[in-house]
Amino acid sequence: MNHQFIKKLYYGDIPDEPGSGAAYIAKADTAAWPLWEVFIRSKRGLDHKHAGSLKAADATMAIENARDVYTRRQEGVSIWVVESKNIHASNPDDAESFFDPAEDKVYRHPSFYELPDEVKHM
Amino acid sequence: MTTIHQFENDFQDKIDQEAKIEPKDWMPDAYRKTNLRQISQHAHSEVVGMLPEGNWITRAPSLKRKAILIAKVQDEAGHGLYLYCAAETLGQSREQMIDDLLSGKAKYSSIFNYPTLTWADMGAIGWLVDGAAILNQVMLCRTSYGPYARAMVRICKEESFHQRQGFETLLVLSKGTAAQKEMCQDAINRWWWPSLMMFGPKDSESTNSDQSMKWKIKRKSNDELRQNFVDMIAEQIKLLGMTLPDPHLKWNEQKKSYDFGEINWEEFWNVVKGNGPCNKERIDARIKAHEQGAWVREAALAYAEKKNKIKTVSAA
Numbered sequence: 291m292n293h294q295f296i297k298k299l300y301y302g303d304i305p306d307e308p309g310s311g312a313a314y315i316a317k318a319d320t321a322a323w324p325l326w327e328v329f330i331r332s333k334r335g336l337d338h339k340h341a342g343s344l345k346a347a348d349a350t351m352a353i354e355n356a357r358d359v360y361t362r363r364q365e366g367v368s369i370w371v372v373e374s375k376n377i378h379a380s381n382p383d384d385a386e387s388f389f390d391p392a393e394d395k396v397y398r399h400p401s402f403y404e405l406p407d408e409v410k411h412m
Numbered sequence: 413m414t415t416i417h418q419f420e421n422d423f424q425d426k427i428d429q430e431a432k433i434e435p436k437d438w439m440p441d442a443y444r445k446t447n448l449r450q451i452s453q454h455a456h457s458e459v460v461g462m463l464p465e466g467n468w469i470t471r472a473p474s475l476k477r478k479a480i481l482i483a484k485v486q487d488e489a490g491h492g493l494y495l496y497c498a499a500e501t502l503g504q505s506r507e508q509m510i511d512d513l514l515s516g517k518a519k520y521s522s523i524f525n526y527p528t529l530t531w532a533d534m535g536a537i538g539w540l541v542d543g544a545a546i547l548n549q550v551m552l553c554r555t556s557y558g559p560y561a562r563a564m565v566r567i568c569k570e571e572s573f574h575q576r577q578g579f580e581t582l583l584v585l586s587k588g589t590a591a592q593k594e595m596c597q598d599a600i601n602r603w604w605w606p607s608l609m610m611f612g613p614k615d616s617e618s619t620n621s622d623q624s625m626k627w628k629i630k631r632k633s634n635d636e637l638r639q640n641f642v643d644m645i646a647e648q649i650k651l652l653g654m655t656l657p658d659p660h661l662k663w664n665e666q667k668k669s670y671d672f673g674e675i676n677w678e679e680f681w682n683v684v685k686g687n688g689p690c691n692k693e694r695i696d697a698r699i700k701a702h703e704q705g706a707w708v709r710e711a712a713l714a715y716a717e718k719k720n721k722i723k724t725v726s727a728a
Contacts, residue, residue: 314514314699321710322507325500342566343497345506347712348719359490362483363570382436 324373326352330360331368338370346371427628432558435501443627447557448502450629455495456513456520460694462488464528465537473531480577481534487574491567498559514699516686523610525688532585532592532599538578540600540607543645546571547637548611556628579648586652600649601657608672609680611638639669646670 323345329338341360346352352371360366380388396402405412419438426433433439462485469485472478496506512518523541528534549571552564585596612634624630632640642661649656660673682688 314516314695321706321713322505323709323713325497342494342563344493347709348716351712351716358486359493362486362490379436382434383438 323347324375326356326371327374327377328352328356328360329370329372330356330366332366334367338368341366343374424626427556427626430628432561433556434558442623443557443629444502446624446627446629447560448499448504451495451499451502451557451560451563452504452509452512453519453521455492455499455509456518457524458488458492458495459513460520460524460698462492463694463697464524464526464690465534467528468531468534471531472534477534477581484538484574484577487570491563491570494563494566495560498557498563501559510702514695514702516695519684520694521610522680522683522688523606524694525683525690526602526606527689529602530595530599532582532595533603535578535581535585535596536599536603538574538576539582539648540578540603540645541610542571542574542578544607544610544641546575547640547644551631551637554628554631579652582652582654586654596652597654600652600654604657605675605679606683608638608641608675609683611635611641613677613680642670642672 325343326346327343328341330341331338344355344359346355349371353369356369356371420440423439465481465485469478469481472481499509500506549564549568553561553568555561582596585592615633615635646661658673660671662671664671
């Protein structure tokens with residue numbers, strides 16, 4: 291496979307030319323904060339929905355940062371945060387077999403049943 | 413047995429069917445690297461992009477303008493965060509990305525290496541620089557990598573205020589005193605060409621294959637986006653009663669778009685290579701902020717750990 295394409299420069303893809311910043315001595319930050327997932331209820335009566343993620347030292351800071359980042363334009367009335375490491379997910383590679391049991395059960399949908407037109411309100 | 417070839421075919425099939433690629437999906441290494449590079453560069457651009465405007469927060473001409481400018485700069489910090497999060501899903505730590513920015517290894521948009529000399533520059537940046545960025549960002553809302561596309565949708569919702577406030581700032585100046593009009597025209601003169609450079613080298617400059625298009629990371633070429641931009645701005649400037657500093661700018665009835673002059677590519681490459689007016693100043697400012705903020709990051713973490721310990725002890 292041809293990987294040369296990386297040299298094709300698109301908008302926002304800035305060439306890797308040596309530039310400024312040489313004075314900085316890189317050191318991986320020792321105080322790396324954990325990652326949190328943010329869920330926002332946009333208005334009363336609706337579910338909390340995943341909005342994004344952010345870094346914070348603890349839950350209080352995560353909620354405050356989530357307010358500043360995700361609700362600057364009144365997008366929410368309630369915020370949940372959960373540390374990303376506590377989220378367990380299904381494996382996308384197994385998605386086909388994992389969700390397979392639902393595939394051949396069309397009778398779970400109302401449209402499966404053909405009723406005479408005379409039947410109203412059903 | 414599944415071969416690498418099958419993986420690649422399945423991957424391309426998903427893309428061809430306009431299905432998004434998600435972090436845990438299998439993806440070619442080059443797809444991962446290209447996205448990581450572009451998203452992190454985009455994130456760095458948002459963060460460094462706060463500096464030229466931050467320069468005018470304390471000197472905004474009124475409280476209203478000051479509040480608007482703060483809100484805009486705060487948005488940019490948020491955009492940087494969305495993008496760092498998206499980039500992290502590809503497997504590089506935030507700390508590493510920031511190190512790469514500060515050491516000069518990673519790049520950000522060259523436009524932010526130009527100085528903001530007058531208040532009118534705030535208007536010109538909003539109108540021209542954000543205007544150019546929006547064209548790219550609207551396209552990226554449909555990019556194939558899910559987390560990037562979602563970040564862009566959120567950013568686009570917020571970005572339109574940036575461009576409108578910029579145009580309005582210039583509109584007010586364009587109706588002001590002779591000195592204000594002059595300031596308005598001067599800012600447009602200085603920001604026009606660097607804004608055009610934001611779209612990158614000409615399409616004809618590259619002989620390489622169009623893998624980014626095939627993978628739908630990008631959907632429009634540099635020249636296409638640049639032409640869209642020129643056509644948009646050349647009309648809008650009429651409302652300001654100002655002119656664009658390009659004697660070759662002319663409506664072409666045949667192709668139904670504007671012709672325009674040649675960009676100074678020498679300047680473009682110079683700024684990319686680190687020799688722009690403010691390259692050093694920008695990175696120095698970021699290094700200073702990062703280093704002087706280190707104790708805050710450490711203290712917050714130490715406090716969180718201490719509170720956790722107390723909780724564990726009292727629970728036992």
